[in-house]
Amino acid sequence: MAWFQMITTLFLLAAMMLGESNAQLSASFYAKTCPNVSSVVRSVLQQAQQNDIWIFPKIVRLHFHDCFVNGCDASLLLNGTDSEKTAPPNLSTEGYDVIDDIKTALEKACPGVVSCADILALAAQVSVSLGGGPTWKVPLGRRDGLTAHRDGIGGIPSAHDSLANIAARFKSVGLDSTDLVALSGVHTFGRAQCAAFMDRLYNFNNVSGKIDPTLNATYAKELQQRCPKGGDATSLIDLDEQTSLSFDNKYFLNLQNRRGLLQSDQELFSTNGAETAAVVNRFARSQSQFFASFGKAMIKMGNINPLTGGNGEIRLDCRKIN
Ligand code: HEM
Ligand SMILES: *[C@@H]1O[C@H](CO)[C@@H](O)[C@H](O)[C@H]1NC(C)=O
Ligand SMILES: *[C@@H]1O[C@H](CO)[C@@H](O)[C@H](O)[C@H]1NC(C)=O
Ligand SMILES: *[C@@H]1O[C@H](CO)[C@@H](O)[C@H](O)[C@H]1NC(C)=O
Numbered sequence: 144m145a146w147f148q149m150i151t152t153l154f155l156l157a158a159m160m161l162g163e164s165n166a167q168l169s170a171s172f173y174a175k176t177c178p179n180v181s182s183v184v185r186s187v188l189q190q191a192q193q194n195d196i197w198i199f200p201k202i203v204r205l206h207f208h209d210c211f212v213n214g215c216d217a218s219l220l221l222n223g224t225d226s227e228k229t230a231p232p233n234l235s236t237e238g239y240d241v242i243d244d245i246k247t248a249l250e251k252a253c254p255g256v257v258s259c260a261d262i263l264a265l266a267a268q269v270s271v272s273l274g275g276g277p278t279w280k281v282p283l284g285r286r287d288g289l290t291a292h293r294d295g296i297g298g299i300p301s302a303h304d305s306l307a308n309i310a311a312r313f314k315s316v317g318l319d320s321t322d323l324v325a326l327s328g329v330h331t332f333g334r335a336q337c338a339a340f341m342d343r344l345y346n347f348n349n350v351s352g353k354i355d356p357t358l359n360a361t362y363a364k365e366l367q368q369r370c371p372k373g374g375d376a377t378s379l380i381d382l383d384e385q386t387s388l389s390f391d392n393k394y395f396l397n398l399q400n401r402r403g404l405l406q407s408d409q410e411l412f413s414t415n416g417a418e419t420a421a422v423v424n425r426f427a428r429s430q431s432q433f434f435a436s437f438g439k440a441m442i443k444m445g446n447i448n449p450l451t452g453g454n455g456e457i458r459l460d461c462r463k464i465n
């Protein structure tokens with residue numbers, strides 16, 4: 144009996160290790176094959192920011208949209224009829240040309256080595272840190288997928304979803320409610336189109352004339368001026384009215400003042416009985432706790448179903464398979 148148990152245990156242990164090593168990413172993955180990968184990414188992003196001061200948030204968002212559709216496999220970047228980028232609703236992601244520039248620079252420095260999925264993960268980290276946010280060691284070694292998943296973009300949460308739905312979606316990919324609050328804190332930089340929140344100003348829950356009751360009344364008035372009814376719904380509004388170009392914890396102070404721009408942001412603080420409200424308060428008190436949790440959550444998000452080993456490929460052009 145003891146022998147049987149021991150052998151079973153050993154077998155299970157070996158199976159677990161094997162399973163893990165298949166999916167294991169490592170921060171030193173390119174140490175020998177492309178030691179300069181981080182500084183190449185950083186230098187292209189710094190250059191890009193000279194032309195577009197909003198490039199950092201755009202880049203971070205791409206990693207999220209990649210990982211939430213079929214895992215972090217750069218499927219988001221693929222062109223073609225099955226393309227995720229052009230699938231309705233228009234989620235207005237941008238920054239693809241800068242990802243191309245990073246790929247071009249890396250193909251020069253270390254040809255055929257660095258995957259587009261890893262470029263997204265690294266570029267997201269560098270963008271957060273250049274924007275004033277935390278640094279973390281990015282696990283690397285992802286490979287690029289061979290197919291796009293246009294239908295999968297339904298898996299990206301909408302700003303109009305309830306907190307319960309968004310939390311369930313995050314949980315389904317291994318992200319808990321602290322991760323959800325930390326990751327939502329990325330809306331401390333960047334912008335949103337009026338279309339993303341206008342219902343909160345004019346017809347909340349489809350009731351004509353109704354303003355979202357969780358929206359600060361003075362902020363609602365300001366937003367009504369910036370996004371007039373019948374005006375240009377593609378106008379861009381700062382996600383963090385205080386400091387939308389820098390990565391800090393002001394977002395959480397905004398939520399406490401009911402000044403979150405998206406419904407999905409404000410829900411974290413204003414949903415009755417939600418455990419996320421305490422996390423918002425904690426991050427509002429302590430930027431360093433927010434930063435630490437953010438780095439951890441980004442690593443978890445970057446670990447969603449990566450392709451490793453002999454799966455997928457290293458794309459030479461991020462927009463098409465080899
Ligand atoms: C919790 C669920 C989330 C929802 C419902 C959501 C929704 C949105 C929406 C509606 C916008 C505005 C898009 C536009 O109007 O152009 C936006 C912008 C943005 N999102 Fe999220 N998001 C979520 C989570 C995340 C996560 C996890 C990240 C990255 C880690 C992220 C990164 C960004 C960034 C950086 C922007 C600004 C983009 C720019 O300035 O171009 N979001 N998000
Ligand atoms: C690493 O990349 C940076 C930025 O592109 C460049 O300035 C530097 O010369 C590179 N170093 C090496 C050893 O290739
Ligand atoms: C992908 O589509 C973009 C935009 O339509 C285009 O500029 C680019 O050349 C295409 N790239 C490939 C490899 O098909
Ligand atoms: C999606 O929205 C962006 C930003 O408003 C715009 O530049 C782009 O043309 C739109 N794409 C489509 C296919 O409607």
Ligand SMILES: *[C@@H]1O[C@H](CO)[C@@H](O)[C@H](O)[C@H]1NC(C)=O
Pocket residue numbers: 348349
């Ligand atoms: C509002 O009405 C539109 C059109 O009738 C419908 O598609 C949408 O689901 C409704 N939204 C809500 C939150 O009830």
Ligand SMILES: *[C@@H]1O[C@H](CO)[C@@H](O)[C@H](O)[C@H]1NC(C)=O
Pocket residue numbers: 359360361362399400401402
């Ligand atoms: C509305 O915003 C102002 C300015 O931030 C703040 O002083 C006030 O407390 C907010 N009101 C509510 C109900 O949160």
